[in-house]
Amino acid sequence: MQIKKNIAVSETGFVFDPTSGESYSINSEGQEIMVLLKDGKTAEEISETMCAEYEIDKAGFEKYFYDFIGMLRQFQLIETED
Amino acid sequence: MEKKQFERPYIKKLQAGMPSKFGMKSRVEPLTHIEDNGVGDLIKEFGSPLFVISENTIRDTYKKALHAFSIRYPKVQFAWSYKTNYLDAVCRVFHQEGSWAEVVSGFEYDKALGNGVKGSQIIFNGPDKTDEDLKKAVENDSLIHIDHFDEMYSILALSEKSGKKPKVAIRVNMDTGVYPMWDRFGFNYENGDAWDAINRMMINEKLELVGLHSHIGTYMMSTNSYKVAAGKLADLAHGIEKKYGVHIKYIDIGGGFASKNTLKGAYYPGTDTTPSFGEYAEAISSGILNSELDPRNLPTLILETGRALIDDAGWLLGTVIANKRLSSGNRATIVDVGVNLMFTSFWYEHEIFPAAPVSEHLEETTLYGPLCMNIDVLREAIAFPLLKKGDHFVIRRVGAYNMTQWMQFITLRPNVVLLDTEGKPHVIRKKETMQNITEQEVLPGHLT
16 A cells, blocks of 8 residues: 655645645644655554554554545545556 | 544545635534533433433523513413423423413323413314314313314314303414415415304304414514514404404414524525514514504414424434445444434434534535434535544534424434533433333234
8 A cells, every 4th residue: 555656745734646636635643644654654553653642542543544545545646556 | 641632534635616605614613511511421421312401591592582572562472382392391491481382282282281281371273183182172271273164163062062162263374475375274364264264153152262373384584474474363353353342362473483403405504594583573563563453452462482492402412323435435424313313304404513622624424323224314414523433422403393203213212301400410301211112012912
């Protein structure tokens, strides 16, 4: 799972996709996950980082994480694996 | 180090478009307390979902309405509309404030008697009054509002048997300039049916015609329609006085005042468009005062306002069951409150608030109820905060009709609590149990 390389993620909660020209707003949790994904972290590593920082357990995080990935896929911000 | 509160990760496409011309806040403020009671605490003690009714709000709203009418018209009497909310505790608050009872069935009539309302202060409306109901109403000197000729002749027959002269009013329907015109109840003004009913009654002399009644519709946004209705009833009263020398004791203008809820498809929110009690009062009182009626001997003005007196006093507390995405990518939130408890969600876009502080992020969401039924939708599209499973929320202005039109369907109905004038919660209707439902069932022998 990899965020497209040219996607820009700002620290202030905005995402820009130069391919489509679309902009997105994200909350701080979403922004952190996108940065970690861009850094090439695995789902497991992201879960550990987020659970250490936030009031959430691994099982709770997992369902929101995969839901979020679903949204990124919906907006075509994730590299398709072929 | 203390961990940060987790909000579910969120991403939303930014769409350039017209800015909101209303300049409404895009942020949803939480509603954490209802009169000093924490929403979480109430749910912990009484369960979720939970209806909460504020006694203070009922009393304050009633006083505002009474004041608005009393400063414009000399004789005003409210009659609490039982069908709007007939929980005994609610009815008794209105009766303590001075309201009579307005009922539309034998069941509601008995409830009013049970609440200690004098028979002579019960207004009996509606198209379905059985002979037994009518007999009781005649014996108790209640005010029977006649809906059709069949009913009139039933009452005449009863009066012959009992030797009493029943106190009656006729319900009059009329064109007040609104569409649709409610002509299924009562006798029509324009085609002469109303006069026909009055003439038969006056010539017969077995009934005492004490009042004239109309109820022009529900959620009426046009105050002028009330002015027209009040004027037409006043003209009828004047005509009766001239023709028969009989003074009509009251004009009952019914109910139908809008609450501040927003109707589906409305352009502006209800909070901006709903007429105030003062505006309704101005229209109705001027309709009567500008008529030919003698100002020194005016009939009492009776109001059967329900919705506008109780809607604001009710909240429904609930809990998020789950979040999911639909095939379109749109967000869906499933909550434990459905159309079984929120009948009014079929026609209102209810305001819904999170019960705890949330970030400024809002997501376009469909709010689904818990029923396994496709039509169980609380809000089709609402900009809603990012609530998680187990988070609580509050639906505002649910006091009218939901606690009478609710359904025992798929799930059981929850507790209803009343916050007294000190803010202390009291259960006024216990949540249903399996036994409440099954004790009404009877198994035939071959299935036991």
